[in-house]
Amino acid sequence: xxxxxxxxxxxxxxxxxxxxxxxxxxxxxxxxxxxxxxxxxxxxxxxxxxxxxxxxxxxxxxxxxxxxxxxxxxxxxxxxxxxxxxxxxxxxxxxxxxxxxxxxxxxxxxxxxxxxxxxxxxxxxxxxxxxxxxxxxxxxxxxxxxxxxxxxxxxxxxxxxxxxxxxxxxxxxxxxxxxxxxxxxxxxxxxxxxxxxxxxxxxxxxxxxxxxxxxxxxxxxxxxxxxxxxxxxxxxxxxxxxxxxxxxxxxxxxxxxxxxxxxxxxxxxxxxxxxxxxxxxxxxxxxxxxxxxxxxxxxxxxxxxxxxxxxxxxxxxxxxxxxxxxxxxxxxxxxxxxxxxxxxxxxxxxxxxxxxxxxxxxxxxxxxxxxxxxxxxxxxxxxxxxxxxxxxxxxxxxxxxxxxxxxx
Amino acid sequence: xxxxxxxxxxxxxxxxxxxxxxxxxxxxxxxxxxxxxxxxxxxxxxxxxxxxxxxxxxxxxxxxxxxxxxxxxxxxxxxxxxxxxxxxxxxxxxxxxxxxxxxxxxxxxxxxxxxxxxxxxxxxxxxxxxxxxxxxxxxxxxxxxxxxxxxxxxxxxxxxxxxxxxxxxxxxxxxxxxxxxxxxxxxxxxxxxxxxxxxxxxxxxxxxxxxxxxxxxxxxxxxxxxxxxxxxxxxxxxxxxxxxxxxxxxxxxxxxxxxxxxxxxxxxxxxxxxxxxxxxxxxxxxxxxxxxxxxxxxxxxxxxxxxxxxxxxxxxxxxxxxxxxxxxxxxxxxxxxxxxxxxxxxxxxxxxxxxxxxxxxxxxxxxxxxxxxxxxxxxxxxxxxxxxxxxxxxxxxxxxxxxxxxxx
Numbered sequence: 001x002x003x004x005x006x007x008x009x010x011x012x013x014x015x016x017x018x019x020x021x022x023x024x025x026x027x028x029x030x031x032x033x034x035x036x037x038x039x040x041x042x043x044x045x046x047x048x049x050x051x052x053x054x055x056x057x058x059x060x061x062x063x064x065x066x067x068x069x070x071x072x073x074x075x076x077x078x079x080x081x082x083x084x085x086x087x088x089x090x091x092x093x094x095x096x097x098x099x100x101x102x103x104x105x106x107x108x109x110x111x112x113x114x115x116x117x118x119x120x121x122x123x124x125x126x127x128x129x130x131x132x133x134x135x136x137x138x139x140x141x142x143x144x145x146x147x148x149x150x151x152x153x154x155x156x157x158x159x160x161x162x163x164x165x166x167x168x169x170x171x172x173x174x175x176x177x178x179x180x181x182x183x184x185x186x187x188x189x190x191x192x193x194x195x196x197x198x199x200x201x202x203x204x205x206x207x208x209x210x211x212x213x214x215x216x217x218x219x220x221x222x223x224x225x226x227x228x229x230x231x232x233x234x235x236x237x238x239x240x241x242x243x244x245x246x247x248x249x250x251x252x253x254x255x256x257x258x259x260x261x262x263x264x265x266x267x268x269x270x271x272x273x274x275x276x277x278x279x280x281x282x283x284x285x286x287x288x289x290x291x292x293x294x295x296x297x298x299x300x301x302x303x304x305x306x307x308x309x310x311x312x313x314x315x316x317x318x319x320x321x322x323x324x325x326x327x328x329x330x331x332x333x334x335x336x337x338x339x340x341x342x343x344x345x346x347x348x349x350x351x352x353x354x355x356x357x358x359x360x361x362x363x364x365x366x367x368x369x370x371x372x373x374x375x376x377x378x379x380x381x382x383x384x385x386x387x388x389x390x391x392x393x394x395x396x397x398x399x400x401x402x403x404x405x406x407x408x
Numbered sequence: 409x410x411x412x413x414x415x416x417x418x419x420x421x422x423x424x425x426x427x428x429x430x431x432x433x434x435x436x437x438x439x440x441x442x443x444x445x446x447x448x449x450x451x452x453x454x455x456x457x458x459x460x461x462x463x464x465x466x467x468x469x470x471x472x473x474x475x476x477x478x479x480x481x482x483x484x485x486x487x488x489x490x491x492x493x494x495x496x497x498x499x500x501x502x503x504x505x506x507x508x509x510x511x512x513x514x515x516x517x518x519x520x521x522x523x524x525x526x527x528x529x530x531x532x533x534x535x536x537x538x539x540x541x542x543x544x545x546x547x548x549x550x551x552x553x554x555x556x557x558x559x560x561x562x563x564x565x566x567x568x569x570x571x572x573x574x575x576x577x578x579x580x581x582x583x584x585x586x587x588x589x590x591x592x593x594x595x596x597x598x599x600x601x602x603x604x605x606x607x608x609x610x611x612x613x614x615x616x617x618x619x620x621x622x623x624x625x626x627x628x629x630x631x632x633x634x635x636x637x638x639x640x641x642x643x644x645x646x647x648x649x650x651x652x653x654x655x656x657x658x659x660x661x662x663x664x665x666x667x668x669x670x671x672x673x674x675x676x677x678x679x680x681x682x683x684x685x686x687x688x689x690x691x692x693x694x695x696x697x698x699x700x701x702x703x704x705x706x707x708x709x710x711x712x713x714x715x716x717x718x719x720x721x722x723x724x725x726x727x728x729x730x731x732x733x734x735x736x737x738x739x740x741x742x743x744x745x746x747x748x749x750x751x752x753x754x755x756x757x758x759x760x761x762x763x764x765x766x767x768x769x770x771x772x773x774x775x776x777x778x779x780x781x782x783x784x785x786x787x788x789x790x791x792x793x794x795x796x797x798x799x800x801x802x803x804x805x806x807x808x809x810x811x812x813x814x815x816x
Contacts, residue, residue, distance in 0.1 A: 024690070029691070049465075052691050055459065057459065216439075217437075218431075250430035274682065281440060
């Protein structure tokens, strides 16, 4: 299926015909047993339909959610900009296809001003958010900190004694929140022998090798991660931190993380629809990246953060998530497109003069908030490359150009 | 876990502590890889949480559904009756525990008069309906017949040419609807070598043997079923008939069966919540038994049938599903507790003078409609024995006793 030759147009899942027909033709069926749902170009269909491939648990909305008002301005699609390292200007509309976008919502002052849907993704679709999930986890964890029920200075082992002998044992909750833990774990999506491979096998998002004898759930796997270096001196993006964080939250709340999300965010924020949270074989949430939600509900979370929490998320939590993290901990060589940024409370923080901050997930999942422009952008995508470095050159200047136009 | 020694009280899933804790203790975790979700007493938890174990697809409600009015009369729990083959009268309340009930709703004249929840099952729970699912499929198929888009006299192979060489090839749609097909397939849940075993392996509801080399989805499996005998002369309950029926419906509608259910029933009937429909590895609906829904939405379907379809289901469809089937096709030796009954359009029809009809699923899933008493009963259960013969002695006289009291 020579996926590498396909672009944003030719990989369109409707055009490819994935899963169409009863049954679909043999060469158009996506099988979880072949890990089709995690390989391009099939991801252009599967990322909008993840619960058909893996077990999941409901994150319940309260019902009666009200959609954002629309004040659509299709001219915004013609906003143009020069991609990072590019020569020629392109329009936002062109960039969306080039970035393998599945859905885009741009909100200005609380109203949707631009709305685009591609392929099989529609407003009701629960699209996988991947690591955008982490920022939900960060917000909920900070809510517990704010309530005095979670001590950021305490070692993780105070809450999870089973982690005492692991690399997390002497890391503080704050270090886990800000991902400054020093762990023997590499998160290189292009390297099959990296730590993320062992993590994925435990999680079970794709079939395990026939001779696999390792942990079959997250709670068995996380304590096996060792320490490498010194905690608290540098930011290194490692998904197991988020799994530990959600685990702590569930332990404190005495509830499944899906139920925590429902009670803390989905219900009080008036989300439009239930979300689907992927679970491992023991029923534990895939909190590092397993949230599947409506794009408008992602935008709603962004708007809540932009508006100081809307009485649901305490302002102190918003402040921490939007201005936290230490830029000196950020490796500028690793993130050349994010100069001066920091990572705090599971959020990506620009520290620029506009106050921009973001939730980011692989393959282009994005929540981008530009407070100065009173703008929130929510985007789902299925980019063939996992790392956001592949789409940032198209995306970051696009958001800046939109903010510029909306600020006029 | 000597499940056979546990009764309705001692097997309570809260009491057992299944899946409680973050993570649950090792001996309280239910693993799909061990098929825990299909074994008693673990089913008392899993049947209320099936999407955590298997892939599923959303059956979307329209939103804004309104709950039935409550006119609760707890005294109804004290209604007493003598179980079939029993000596002493017991109360309805006692029978619910003895039948391993998870939830019960009794409606009289459109209002809920009795409501009971047990174990981990709550109003928002999507509990597996097993073969109650078939009656939804039957209703939808009859709607297509009513619209002239499905010819009940046509052979199934007219709609599904891939079945031409199978046992279904020369069976008519009506024979499939009424399960009078003569197939080389035995549905004995207690026999691991029965046809239901091969069917289950194809479906993938439980792990396949390591050396399994058979079909991995329903569309590959169904054409392998042969013929044995003569179609149309006797009713034999075989789940693959329903899979074929749903397959025909999807082929005609050009839509996934979950979307057909949403458009034809969930949205127009104002169901309270989305349902979860289990799918096989190729994404095909498990139409013979894979619907997981709210108990009140099951009751709503029953009320629609009782009320002549409520403008959603044509009255002719209701008539066929409530008075169809040929009692002479019914094997009285096989169903000694259902004398004079028939099976038509995927419904169980009593042909008694009250006009009672029912949707039935293994382990006690029940929708019971007594038109004369203006009563609808919806029940979820997780009885250790699959076959309904195990709980009918407690259930059938209970519904009769309730109808008697409500008719006074």
